[in-house]
Amino acid sequence: MRRGDALAYDLYYWPGLPGRGEYVRLVLEATGAPYRDMARLEGPGCGVDAMMAILRHGHGEAFPLAPPFLIDGATLVSQAAVAAAYVGERHRLAPEDEAGRHFARSVAATTADFVAEAHDTHHPVGISLYYEEQKPEALRRAAEFRDSRMPKFLGWYEKLLRRNSAGYLVGAHLSYADLGLFQTVEGLRYAFPRRLKAIAGDTPEVMHLAARVAAHPRLATYLASERRLPFNEDGIFRHYPELDGD
Amino acid sequence: MRRGDALAYDLYYWPGLPGRGEYVRLVLEATGAPYRDMARLEGPGCGVDAMMAILRHGHGEAFPLAPPFLIDGATLVSQAAVAAAYVGERHRLAPEDEAGRHFARSVAATTADFVAEAHDTHHPVGISLYYEEQKPEALRRAAEFRDSRMPKFLGWYEKLLRRNSAGYLVGAHLSYADLGLFQTVEGLRYAFPRRLKAIAGDTPEVMHLAARVAAHPRLATYLASERRLPFNEDGIFRHYPELDGD
Incomplete structure (x- = not known):
């Protein structure tokens, strides 16, 4: 484990929806690393205003296009898949061998693509318009x-899991x-x-892996807590029954 | 510079279009590292068949969902942004400080999002249908x-470049x-x-950075060569005049 000079990671993401922030939050929760969920906290230097200030003015030389982003001392990491890898690799929640470490990054980036496609089911034209438009x-x-994308992505994960006798995607x-x-999977189950x-x-x-993750001691505690935000129709995974088919 | 046990990197991507493969190919070309553009080569172990075999059977424990992917000895890296970082970090084409290294990964992942949005302008419903459908x-x-996304992304890059007196995105x-x-930028210029x-x-x-990159000695040679594939209507950036506005 190696860390920057901060006492805790600072995670920034919209309060009120799990969204892409949850992909980073879950890793933080599973590692047990101290972190502050900045935009959900109140007080000086916290809240959505603090997040917006970093989006406008940056952190050192870096500034992100959009949340989620993570600050660890001098380092700012944005993009959910990149930030999840950053935390995972520092806390033994990543493969330790070189090949596995790089392929895990590839898998997380592919999951980010899948998530973007899930989002675009309700916003295929663009985010400046409402779903109803x-x-x-x-x-x-x-x-x-x-019909096509869900089986393709889920089938790919299934193949990875079947190849690995440990029952994990990588390593x-x-x-x-x-x-x-x-x-x-939880998002798809909702939407x-x-x-x-x-x-x-x-x-x-x-499905078995999803159940195993939910039973992970730290994550089970987290998932039952108020820190876990429910899916809702402001997020990426939205339950519009008409989009779920006949 | 550190390398795996292969003599050269093997890049796999569809022949006939620059697509997402070009984001890895450009880094390979700029570093001068030896690489084989496997699906564009003929002979045993080469060609599209060889690429399809890896997509079906994998490489060690890893197998990618889609091209592009890069093989370096035992390591397979897929996803253009992850593979570009992999090569760049091994050949001094990445920031050397910790914070810059991680933020560069964030920037590349954000560019991948921008590219996906450019693609979806001609395929907003899905890739199983033709544009005409x-x-x-x-x-x-x-x-x-x-109206919204191009100015947003380009404006973000502009801010990063203006903050950095070196005139690069990071470092x-x-x-x-x-x-x-x-x-x-080249893709947008085409589409x-x-x-x-x-x-x-x-x-x-x-625009200035794009011109500087084009003038990079190794890249200028590459861009004038037959190895550089032209944009076309099989790729991500397609020129359909009706999509370019009035």
Whole structure:
């Protein structure tokens, strides 16, 4: 484990929705590393205003385009997959061998793509418009996502899990890549419950991994706590029944 | 510089289009590292068949969901931003300080998001359908991309460049993050020439960086060579004039 000069990691993400921030928060929770969930805290230097100030003025030479981002002393890391890897690699929640370490980064980046596609089912035209303003497009995109993209991505994770006798996506131990898959399965379970139920039997190892992650002692405690934000219709994974198919 | 046990990097990407593979290829070319562009070569173990075999059967414990991917001995790295960082960090084409190194990864991941949004202007519903089958949706999404997303991303790069007196996105030297911005600007110049021309004056540092990258000695040689694939309508950046606005 190596750390910067801060006492705790500072995570910045929108309060009120799990979103992409949860992909970093889960890793922090699983490691047990001290962290502050800055935009959800009140007081000087905290809150959404503090997050917006960093988005406007940066941190050292770095400033992010968007949340989530993580600050560790002088280091600012943005992009959920990059920040999750940053924390995971510092706290033994990543493969230790060189090849595994790099492939885990690849897997997390692929999960970020999957998450973006899930988001775009309700916002296929763009984020400057409400869902209701792009519903015909959303119905078409969601059909493609359910029929083609969900089986493709989930089938790929399934193959990775079946190849690895340890039952993880990469390496001999739980890693941040597995936590990302867990969160994505939970998101799909919320947003596309009918579709996931229909195809979950094709990817039993994926479903088994999700259950194992949920049973991880630190994560089980976290998931039962008020720190865990519920999915909702402000987030990436939204339950609009009409997008979940017939 | 540290390397695996291979004599050369093996890059795998679809022949015939620059696509996401170009984000890795540019870094390889700029470093001067030996590499083989496997799917564009003929002979045993080469060609698209060889790429498909790895997509089906993997490389060691790893296998990628999609090209591009890079093989370096026992290591397989997929996802353009992750593979570009992998090469850049091994060949002094990345910031050397810890904070810069991590923020460069964040920047490259953000560029990958921008590229995905550029792609989705012509495929807003999904990749299983032709452009002609999703043209009404494409017209709406492209308008949002031109009016909102292009200025947002380009303006962010501009701010990063203005903060850094060295004139690079991150750190004191050219990095793979800069090469990614160059390729993206070139793609926009091809796909959205009218729109880019209209807003280029708002981001002079971005345009200046793109020109500097093009003048890099190794890259200038590469860009004039037959190894550089032209943009075309099979790729991510496609020139459909109707998507470039009025």
